[in-house]
Amino acid sequence: MSTRVILVRHGQSTYNIESRIQGRLxxxxxxxxxxxxxxxxxxxxxxxxxxxxxxxxxxxxKQTAEIIHSYLDSPPPVQIKENLREIDLPLWExxxxxxxxxxxxxxxxxxxxxxxxLCMEVSKPExxxxxxxxxxLFEQAKKFWxxxxxxxxxxxILLVAHxxxxxxxxxxxxxxxxxxxxxxxxxxCGINILNFTPPYSSFSGENEPGGPVQLESMNLxxxxxxxxxxxxxxxxxxxxxxxxxxxxxxxxDGKFQGQIDVPxxxxxxxxxxxxxxxxxxxxxxxxxxxxxxxxxxxxxxILQHHPDVELKLLDGLWEISHGLWEGKFESEIEEGFPGLLxxxxxxxxxxxxxxxxxxxxxxxRALVSWNEIIRSVSGVGIVVAHDAINKAILCQxxxxxxxxxxxxxxxxxxxxVIDYPEGPDGLPVLEVMNITSHLSxxxxxxxxxxxx
Numbered sequence: 001m002s003t004r005v006i007l008v009r010h011g012q013s014t015y016n017i018e019s020r021i022q023g024r025l026x027x028x029x030x031x032x033x034x035x036x037x038x039x040x041x042x043x044x045x046x047x048x049x050x051x052x053x054x055x056x057x058x059x060x061x062k063q064t065a066e067i068i069h070s071y072l073d074s075p076p077p078v079q080i081k082e083n084l085r086e087i088d089l090p091l092w093e094x095x096x097x098x099x100x101x102x103x104x105x106x107x108x109x110x111x112x113x114x115x116x117x118l119c120m121e122v123s124k125p126e127x128x129x130x131x132x133x134x135x136x137l138f139e140q141a142k143k144f145w146x147x148x149x150x151x152x153x154x155x156x157i158l159l160v161a162h163x164x165x166x167x168x169x170x171x172x173x174x175x176x177x178x179x180x181x182x183x184x185x186x187x188x189c190g191i192n193i194l195n196f197t198p199p200y201s202s203f204s205g206e207n208e209p210g211g212p213v214q215l216e217s218m219n220l221x222x223x224x225x226x227x228x229x230x231x232x233x234x235x236x237x238x239x240x241x242x243x244x245x246x247x248x249x250x251x252x253d254g255k256f257q258g259q260i261d262v263p264x265x266x267x268x269x270x271x272x273x274x275x276x277x278x279x280x281x282x283x284x285x286x287x288x289x290x291x292x293x294x295x296x297x298x299x300x301x302i303l304q305h306h307p308d309v310e311l312k313l314l315d316g317l318w319e320i321s322h323g324l325w326e327g328k329f330e331s332e333i334e335e336g337f338p339g340l341l342x343x344x345x346x347x348x349x350x351x352x353x354x355x356x357x358x359x360x361x362x363x364x365r366a367l368v369s370w371n372e373i374i375r376s377v378s379g380v381g382i383v384v385a386h387d388a389i390n391k392a393i394l395c396q397x398x399x400x401x402x403x404x405x406x407x408x409x410x411x412x413x414x415x416x417v418i419d420y421p422e423g424p425d426g427l428p429v430l431e432v433m434n435i436t437s438h439l440s441x442x443x444x445x446x447x448x449x450x451x452x
Contacts, residue, residue, distance in 0.1 A: 002214075003149060004156045006045065007192040009166050010056075010064040011038040016188065019097045022060075022162075023089040030063045037189040037224050038064045042071025044191070044223035044443055051155035052076055054148070056084035056162060064189070065160035078160075083144035087137045087164035091120050116178035134168075134178050141168035145203040149196055166192065172203070173213045174407045176398045183398060185431045187229050190219040191443055212346075216409045216445055218433035223443065227278065228417045228432045237420030239380045240373070241279065243302070244390050245295040246271035247412040247448050254450040255329055258322035258356065263293045271413030271439055271447075272301035278415065278438035280305040285379030290317035290386060298413070299384040309381075316369035319386035320452060323356025349402035359392070359402035366392035374424040387452045390416070397428045411436045411447035 011034025015022045022028055030038065045068060055065035057080045065078045092100050101108050111118045115134045122131050148157070161169070167184045170176070173194055176184075186192075193216040202210030221228065231239055246268030250257040264272065275298070284306045289299035291313035299311055325333050333341050337354060344351045352358045366389050373383060385393075387410045394408040395401070397418065410416075415438075417431040440446045 002195040002197045003152055003154055005159060005194040005196065006048070006050075006157070007159045007161070007166055007169060007194065008041055008064065008068070009163055009186045009188055009190050010061040010160060011035060011067075012188045013060040021089060021092045021095050021097065021100060022086060023093040024058070024086055025093045026058050027094070028060055030060055034060070034064070034188065035067060038067035039071065040224050041189050041191065042068040045158070046071055046073065047442065048156060049073070050075055050158045052152055052157045053078045053160075054081045054084060054157065055079070055160045056086065056165070057082060058086060058162070061160050061162060065158075068158070068160065081144065081148070083140050083147070084159065084161040084165055085140070086162035087133050088131065089120070089133055090122050090131070112182065114179060115181045134181055137164055137168045138172060138178050141165060141172040142203050144169065145172060145200065149198075149200040149203065153198060170194070170215065170218065174215060174398075175400060175404055180398050180427065183427050183429050185219050185229055185429055187219055187221050187226075189224055190221050190432075191217070191223065192219060193217045193443065193445075212406050214409050215407055216434065217436070217443065219431065220435060220437065220443055221432065222435060222437040227282070228415075228435070231419060232421055235419065235421045237423040237426065238374055238377050239420075240377075240418045241282070241380070241382045242390055242393065242416040242418060243275060243295075243298065243382055243384045244387060244410045244412055244414050245290075245298040245384060246275075248294055251412060251448040251450040253329075255327065256322045256325045256333070256452060258319055258326040258353075258452065259292070260326050261293045264297050268294065268298070268412060269301065272298040274438045275413050275415060276302045276305055278435075279382070282380065284309050284381050286377045286381030287311045287384075288317070288373050288377075288381065289313055289384040290319070290389065291315050292318055292386070295384040295386060299382060302382060302384070314369050314372070316365045316372075317383075317385040317389050320353070320359075320362045320388040321356040322353050322452070324354040325356065345406075347403070348405040359388075359405055362388055362392050363396065363402055367396050370396070371424075374420060394430070394433065397430055409434050409445055411439070411445040413439050413447065414445065 011030045013028040015028035055061050055078050069075050120131045121128050163186045166186045195214040197211035246264045248262045249265045250262050287309045289295045349359050370393050390410045391408050395404050415435045416433040419429045436445045
């Protein structure tokens with residue numbers, strides 16, 4: 001059993017609509033829109049039972065937490081946590097973004113390109129101190145996880161905080177470096193779901209490896225009536241909607257399929273149709289799929305609302321080859337290859353599939369295919385593939401190696417959104433990950449948890 005964390009950014013604030021830097025200033029409050037979206041989050045979380053609720057002490061987050069709290073059934077009290085405070089930007093706080101660019105142009109450019117390198121000299125009683133806002137916030141996030149997870153083992157907790165600290169909480173949980181700070185989107189009242197498995201030693205500075213962490217979903221906004229965030233006004237590159245194929249009988253039954261060409265089952269076709277309806281009003285300029293049956297049929301169903309879009313098939317997007325595991329249940333694999341399945345679940349990067357692939361091979365061909373796609377398309381389109389391939393793509397957005405394979409969940413029929421705001425040579429932005437609300441009607445991923 002794991003510890004489930006629901007992480008929410010506060011609702012729209014008065015400083016948000018003014019494009020004013022907030023940081024740790026406590027001058028802004030929720031707008032009417034911010035209050036309404038907090039209510040929508042409360043409604044979306046009503047069915048969940050929380051063991052603890054934590055909020056940043058800043059009033060825009062506290063207001064959001066209190067509104068959500070009012071919609072929950074017999075919730076615990078909201079506890080204030082100092083380590084959920086927003087990023088400390090002392091020289092910029094209260095200024096309009098345009099003012100910051102005009103007065104601190106060079107620093108602002110560094111903030112956008114290499115945020116981990118931004119340094120501010122601030123006055124303290126002991127003298128002038130060099131303050132690195134991002135690096136400091138990463139340490140704050142680690143401290144929060146260290147002190148909070150151990151006190152909430154095998155529980156469900158709700159956190160309400162801010163854009164910057166939420167990015168750092170997600171990053172430190174998954175092993176993402178500070179240089180990718182801007183590659184994680186956090187919308188007002190967006191919902192993130194993280195699952196932690198003990199031990200939690202990786203957050204306490206110990207050398208012992210911690211348990212696996214899974215990002216189940218990120219920046220969900222469907223509860224607000226928004227499919228996903230709109231591209232930025234200066235967006236230059238493509239937007240890719242990464243989709244996992246619908247369910248197969250083998251997904252449902254927990255049988256390893258790999259590169260055996262198993263078709264969708266009836267539920268998988270329902271899921272593909274639900275994805276089709278979810279995306280029907282999204283203008284699509286291109287479509288790419290693995291050439292295997294299950295993603296190909298999923299893509300073809302989605303494109304029924306986009307008849308003018310041609311589907312391109314790529315063999316490089318095929319699922320991982322499980323070799324001699326394919327067609328077998330876990331019990332059969334354990335009998336034939338004792339201990340290897342446990343190794344796959346705990347240390348996936350170290351496993352060579354018998355007469356199949358290892359993750360280094362999957363990483364390589366996934367990256368080759370992904371680069372081919374982002375350099376050959378423009379506009380908005382779908383990429384439909386498989387669990388392992390999608391995980392490899394998501395990891396490589398953040399330069400994560402194969403040992404992070406289990407960090408990203410991919411449900412059958414789920415949609416993730418990846419932007420390249422500066423073009424294919426710039427850093428990508430993961431706008432939202434693993435939307436399954438069009439399948440289940442709720443925020444939790446309830447798709448089959450079977451084999452790849």
